Amino acid sequence: MGLHGYLQIIRPVNALVAGIAVLLGVLVAGVEVTPVMFLLVLSVFCITGAGNAVNDYCDRDIDAINRPDRPIPSGAVSMRGAAIYSAILFLAGIACAALVHPACFGIACLNSVLLVAYAARLKGVPLAGNLVVSYLAGSIFLFGGAAAGLDGLLLNLPLAGIVFLPMTAREILKDAEDIEGDREGGASTLPMITGVLASCRIAAVLAAGAVVLSLLPIVPWWDGWYLAMIALADLVILSAAASSVRCATSACVRDSGATKLLKTGMFAALAIFIFRALIG
Template sequence: MGHAGFFTIIRPANSFVAGFAAIVAYRIANGTLVYDGILLMAIVTLITAAGNVINDYYDAAIDAINRPGRPIPSGAVSRNAALVYAGLLFFLGILLAGFTSLLCLAIALFNTILLVAYAARLKSTPFFGNVTVSYLAASIFLFGGALAGVNRVPDMLPLVAITFLAMLARELLKDAEDIDGDSAGGADTLPIRIGVRKTALLAFVFAVAAVAASVIPSLWWGAYYLGAIALVDIVIALAAFRALGCTDPGCVKSTGSTSLLKIGMFASLVVFTLSAVLL
């Protein structure tokens, strides 16, 4: 086993983006960037990384079919080492959360429990597992608002809704792509139950809802934000639209919808960042 596997398994790009999103959330809620924002980024990055590792620990058999190149099935990291590694990352994240506020600490603890429960049980629960991971992504904005003060949390709800709905659309399409491996691993996902076509339609509905929710921040960020987010909305809507009509996992993969949705969500974070700083 090499050290590179322990870096890869945390999915550093995803973990860093999650941490960066926390700083953006704090900037939006508080209007400033102080050392608390850096602390917030560290907490979210660590807990997100831990969640990625524990997810790979529980998904080793499924990943051996769907994603054999990942660190555990490829042999770069052993399952036991991954379990210890995840525990260490969770501990460090929660420890740092103890230096913030009581509400932030509560969210960090709750999300840690939810991340473990998701990896161990909830992932194989039709739709509820998708809702769980979508909440976890959206809760980064709650976390940022909570650090700025309880009274700032409601201001973050539109961004929470946008992230939650777009992530839910992507998670459903990812499950549609992974039917073969999930079936072999004993997972019971929504696409397995209702089929790829209906899942793709549901994902499109959530993507459109995310687009609708993205208009709300224009009430305080104005026309410049609306113009920028409209471009992102086109990407998100198009991504989900491309999977409509698919009836098998191969078709969903060939559309590139999940990758396009990921690009759209990253672009929305860029728009949120620029709006928070400039508008």
């Protein structure tokens, strides 16, 4: 056991990207990015990392089959250590949010509860778990907008929607990849009910919906330059959908690289959103 395992279990890159993304919500809401706003970055980083640690704690048996290299099944982090670590991170994240705005505090509390509920219960509920994860991803922008109160939160709804759809698609594809381990662990996911092929087609429709939504004039910086840039990210997302849409087995989904492509497309879209928000 060592520090590397505790760093690995929180998925630091994903947690940091989520933390930085919250500043986009702040910019869209028209709030000045002051040093205080970086408390929101720290809050999202801590809560996201805590959620990842809790998820690994609850999925330790499944990960022993699907992801034996992860910190808990590999022995890098103990079960007790993961539980204590996640609790500390949750409390730190909620405390940081409370220092910014009551609305941010409320979202931080709600999201923390949902992260624990997802890991402990909702992941095994077909589609419900996928929707919770997708909400949590989209809520990062709502969290940043909440720094300006309700008005700022509403301004960020379009961005939250653009993130929600491809994230749901990715979550469904990830379940399709892990169907053997999930079945062994007693989980019940959408691909186990509808089959891998039908799930991949549902994911493709959701990804296509995200592309359509991203092209509509619902973002504050919608113009020709935005459309040219977002089209590049959209092509990656559509490529992910196309690569897996005919897959009927878990192995096919894994070999297609669709989940990685979707992640790349989503990160590219996020980078474009941040760039356009910064330049106005």
